[in-house]
Amino acid sequence: MLEFLTSLPTLLHSAIVFGTVIMLGALGEILTEKSGNLNLGVPGIMYIGAIAGLIAAYFYEVQGGGTNQIICLVVALVAAFAASMAAGLIYSFLTITLRTNQNVTGLTLTIFGSGVGNFFGCSLTKLAGGQPGQIKVPITNTVFTAYSEKLVKWLDDLTPHIGLGNLLFSYGFLTYVAIAIAIAMWFFFKRTRSGLCLRSVGENTATADAAGINVTKYKYLATCIGAGISGLGGLYYVMSYIGGTWESLGTIEALGWLAVALVIFTTWKPIRAIWGAYLFGVLYWSYYYIPGLDRSSMELFKMLPYLATLAILMIVSFRRKPEDQPPASLGLPYFREER
Amino acid sequence: MDNLNAIELRNITKRFGPVVANDNISLQLHKGEILSLLGENGSGKTTLMNMLGGIYFPDEGQVFVDGEEVTIRSPKDSFAHGIGMIHQHFKLVDVFTAAENIVLGLEGDKGKLDKASIRKAVREIADRYGFDIDPDQKVYNMSVSQKQTVEIVKVLYRGANVLILDEPTAVLTPQETDKLFKVMRNMKKDGKAIIIITHKLHEVLDVSDRVVVLRKGQYIGDVETARASQQSLTDMMVGHSVSLNIKCPKAEECKDRLRVKNLTVLDKEGVKKLDNVAFDAFGGEILGIAGIAGSGQKELLESIAGLQKLQPGAEITYISPEGEEKSLVGEDPLDIIHDGVLLSFVPEDRFGMGLAGSLCINDNVMLRTFRRGKGNPFLDKKYPAGVAEKIVNDLEVVTPNNNRIPIRRLSGGNVQKVLVGREISCNPTLLMTAYAVRGLDINTSYTIYNLLTEQKMKGVAVIYVGEDLDVLLELCDRILVLCGGQVSGIVDAHSVTKEEVGLLMTQFRKEGAENA
Numbered sequence: 072m073l074e075f076l077t078s079l080p081t082l083l084h085s086a087i088v089f090g091t092v093i094m095l096g097a098l099g100e101i102l103t104e105k106s107g108n109l110n111l112g113v114p115g116i117m118y119i120g121a122i123a124g125l126i127a128a129y130f131y132e133v134q135g136g137g138t139n140q141i142i143c144l145v146v147a148l149v150a151a152f153a154a155s156m157a158a159g160l161i162y163s164f165l166t167i168t169l170r171t172n173q174n175v176t177g178l179t180l181t182i183f184g185s186g187v188g189n190f191f192g193c194s195l196t197k198l199a200g201g202q203p204g205q206i207k208v209p210i211t212n213t214v215f216t217a218y219s220e221k222l223v224k225w226l227d228d229l230t231p232h233i234g235l236g237n238l239l240f241s242y243g244f245l246t247y248v249a250i251a252i253a254i255a256m257w258f259f260f261k262r263t264r265s266g267l268c269l270r271s272v273g274e275n276t277a278t279a280d281a282a283g284i285n286v287t288k289y290k291y292l293a294t295c296i297g298a299g300i301s302g303l304g305g306l307y308y309v310m311s312y313i314g315g316t317w318e319s320l321g322t323i324e325a326l327g328w329l330a331v332a333l334v335i336f337t338t339w340k341p342i343r344a345i346w347g348a349y350l351f352g353v354l355y356w357s358y359y360y361i362p363g364l365d366r367s368s369m370e371l372f373k374m375l376p377y378l379a380t381l382a383i384l385m386i387v388s389f390r391r392k393p394e395d396q397p398p399a400s401l402g403l404p405y406f407r408e409e410r
Numbered sequence: 411m412d413n414l415n416a417i418e419l420r421n422i423t424k425r426f427g428p429v430v431a432n433d434n435i436s437l438q439l440h441k442g443e444i445l446s447l448l449g450e451n452g453s454g455k456t457t458l459m460n461m462l463g464g465i466y467f468p469d470e471g472q473v474f475v476d477g478e479e480v481t482i483r484s485p486k487d488s489f490a491h492g493i494g495m496i497h498q499h500f501k502l503v504d505v506f507t508a509a510e511n512i513v514l515g516l517e518g519d520k521g522k523l524d525k526a527s528i529r530k531a532v533r534e535i536a537d538r539y540g541f542d543i544d545p546d547q548k549v550y551n552m553s554v555s556q557k558q559t560v561e562i563v564k565v566l567y568r569g570a571n572v573l574i575l576d577e578p579t580a581v582l583t584p585q586e587t588d589k590l591f592k593v594m595r596n597m598k599k600d601g602k603a604i605i606i607i608t609h610k611l612h613e614v615l616d617v618s619d620r621v622v623v624l625r626k627g628q629y630i631g632d633v634e635t636a637r638a639s640q641q642s643l644t645d646m647m648v649g650h651s652v653s654l655n656i657k658c659p660k661a662e663e664c665k666d667r668l669r670v671k672n673l674t675v676l677d678k679e680g681v682k683k684l685d686n687v688a689f690d691a692f693g694g695e696i697l698g699i700a701g702i703a704g705s706g707q708k709e710l711l712e713s714i715a716g717l718q719k720l721q722p723g724a725e726i727t728y729i730s731p732e733g734e735e736k737s738l739v740g741e742d743p744l745d746i747i748h749d750g751v752l753l754s755f756v757p758e759d760r761f762g763m764g765l766a767g768s769l770c771i772n773d774n775v776m777l778r779t780f781r782r783g784k785g786n787p788f789l790d791k792k793y794p795a796g797v798a799e800k801i802v803n804d805l806e807v808v809t810p811n812n813n814r815i816p817i818r819r820l821s822g823g824n825v826q827k828v829l830v831g832r833e834i835s836c837n838p839t840l841l842m843t844a845y846a847v848r849g850l851d852i853n854t855s856y857t858i859y860n861l862l863t864e865q866k867m868k869g870v871a872v873i874y875v876g877e878d879l880d881v882l883l884e885l886c887d888r889i890l891v892l893c894g895g896q897v898s899g900i901v902d903a904h905s906v907t908k909e910e911v912g913l914l915m916t917q918f919r920k921e922g923a924e925n926a
Binding site for chain 1: 488495503510516521548
């Protein structure tokens with residue numbers, strides 16, 4: 072027990088790193104689903120964001136010999152965001168304009184994204200020498216994981232036993248960006264007219280249309296920007312989580328599905344995604360810190376985030392609070408002149 | 411020169427595939443008048459109005475607002491020209507408050523959602539026209555009439571000068587209707603022009619200044635309401651004279667069919683929806699059930715059909731034509747159907763129970779017949795197809811080409827005909843219908859009245875939950891009046907007056923306790 076307690080700060084630390092990946096994925100998906108689009112392509116989009124960011128950084132830094140940290144940062148961010156948005160655009164075009172089935176389209180996008188990611192990831196590995204893990208983008212990696220050591224040390228000194236500085240401020244900037252996005256999204260949904268319009272599109276598309284809201288525009292924008300945010304989750308994974316390389320073990324996909332589960336867990340509320348993501352992280356990593364587990368029981372423990380989602384689903388359906396339900400038009404195509 | 415027309419439509423034509431919904435229609439709406447748009451189901455009233463509301467775009471023709479030609483391509487354009495349409499199915503977001511729904515889609519100042527000022531503006535409109543509205547109430551907590559109020563305030567908030575109301579009274583109680591008409595008159599005084607689509611002739615005569623009649627997508631004519639009568643309007647609408655008398659012949663013998671005693675039903679919150687209800691129904695008679703909407707009509711029928719949880723002590727005894735007695739309490743709904751007790755309930759959305767919107771007519775009929783031929787693993791498709799064919803022919807269901815398109819693509823009236831026709835085709839011994847003619851035109855309503863009477867003459871016990879008191883008085887043999895879940899009286903339909911029934915409907919009512 073004592074052993075577990077002393078390892079608590081480490082557990083929380085890895086939970087926050089882990090949580091940030093799925094938080095970004097989930098936040099993008101919340102934005103998407105608020106427009107009524109159920110995009111199950113989140114894992115694929117995270118793959119695409121990850122590989123695009125990595126390729127851009129690799130070509131700037133390793134092939135091009137660039138050393139400017141700011142450019143590293145911008146190049147990776149822009150590439151990841153733009154490529155993910157492009158994936159969102161594919162999904163939007165298919166489901167909104169051509170009205171294909173959203174579930175099928177989303178799942179296809181996941182398969183497509185993981186294919187694209189691993190194809191280019193392995194090509195890049197070959198380019199870098201052929202051994203897995205040989206891609207290195209050290210400068211970009213540094214930028215994405217940099218934090219103020221002064222601040223951390225100062226706080227750690229103040230709280231010697233807990234190490235608050237290390238716990239709160241020893242992460243790359245995307246960790247805080249994710250939290251900021253969550254808060255900004257909450258503000259957008261609740262306090263702005265556009266947010267109200269977006270929510271109405273997801274709740275009752277015909278009503279939004281009759282109110283003069285450009286349904287197609289909102290759906291496209293929410294889905295593409297949402298995909299961009301989800302893609303940042305993938306970027307965070309390659310740049311911070313695994314340290315600026317590529318691995319084709321399918322972890323991104325697993326995390327992507329966890330992000331989709333997190334959306335349900337939060338009952339479509341961005342603020343809940345913050346602590347929900349960290350909670351998922353704690354639940355996911357708890358096996359590592361509970362002593363005496365063998366390999367098979369470790370796998371059982373990894374199931375915990377999904378069990379938590381299931382529990383929330385049951386509680387929500389038991390309470391029947393309309394505010395906790397998914398957007399009412401989620402997954403439904405919209406065609407104005409249909410009778 | 412001042413233009414007197416708020417709206418003018420010139421030679422509007424709209425087609426849906428091969429169907430011409432509106433054929434070369436011209437129509438004027440004067441400023442400060444209430445215009446009734448009258449027509450049978452499928453006569454193209456809603457289609458025509460949807461072109462003003464920006465939902466459809468006319469294939470041919472011109473639209474003038476205040477004398478200037480305009481193009482309305484979307485609801486936004488419609489608002490921009492000061493036209494506000496209140497649709498039959500409310501266009502509200504359930505999880506939003508009244509105020510949020512009212513400002514939905516508006517720019518506001520710098521995109522901010524300033525709830526206090528919105529609330530104030532809503533209150534101002536409410537006071538001006540006499541609305542009763544709470545800006546912070548969530549729509550899912552509202553009654554139908556409150557939702558309608560939100561819809562109307564919404565278009566007024568947008569500064570609409572022309573209001574289009576699509577069958578606004580279909581879901582309202584008589585009192586709520588009166589309230590609505592009062593508000594409409596206030597708006598008229600304020601200079602707004604209003605178009606109201608309705609089937610109820612007495613409402614047309616009551617509230618409007620002028621009536622425009624459409625029939626099968628064509629403009630038949632307009633008439634000053636002061637110079638119109640129910641008879642003259644019906645003639646214009648249906649093209650040939652329809653007798654307003656509903657036949658109510660006496661059956662040769664009346665047999666006991668159903669005995670209900672001590673029937674009490676609670677809702678989820680433990681409120682009594684039915685309170686100690688007792689009555690008898692006889693084969694060979696139509697028992698009408700009158701009452702303000704939500705007085706327990708639905709619960710009563712569902713209790714008999716085995717769909718409600720009854721409080722202990724309830725007795726529902728079914729007596730078969732052969733004289734055998736059987737308790738229906740605790741029976742499986744399927745067994746009750748096999749006994750010949752059939753229920754056709756027409757809910758507000760027409761699909762809630764009974765029909766599957768994505769299935770075709772044949773398959774919807776099959777929902778009742780698929781259990782025939784036990785032991786045969788394959789579906790018998792021939793039998794339901796024959797039944798469907800008969801329903802389509804007998805009730806004049808209008809379907810494009812064949813019976814194989816999803817039923818939700820049919821117009822509401824036709825959907826309803828299929829539902830009622832199917833229940834009758836099952837040879838019931840006790841037939842319960844609720845709101846069977848809701849939203850139907852007069853011709854079809856009469857077809858349904860005749861069908862019910864035909865069933866009665868065959869010895870079937872018919873329970874008819876209705877909204878229109880005139881119809882109840884003429885169609886039924888006896889009328890049971892429900893009031894707040896209690897039976898406030900069972901009266902002889904031939905000797906009672908409308909006022910007496912109306913009084914019974916409101917008798918047990920506590921002040922302001924019931925809002926639905």
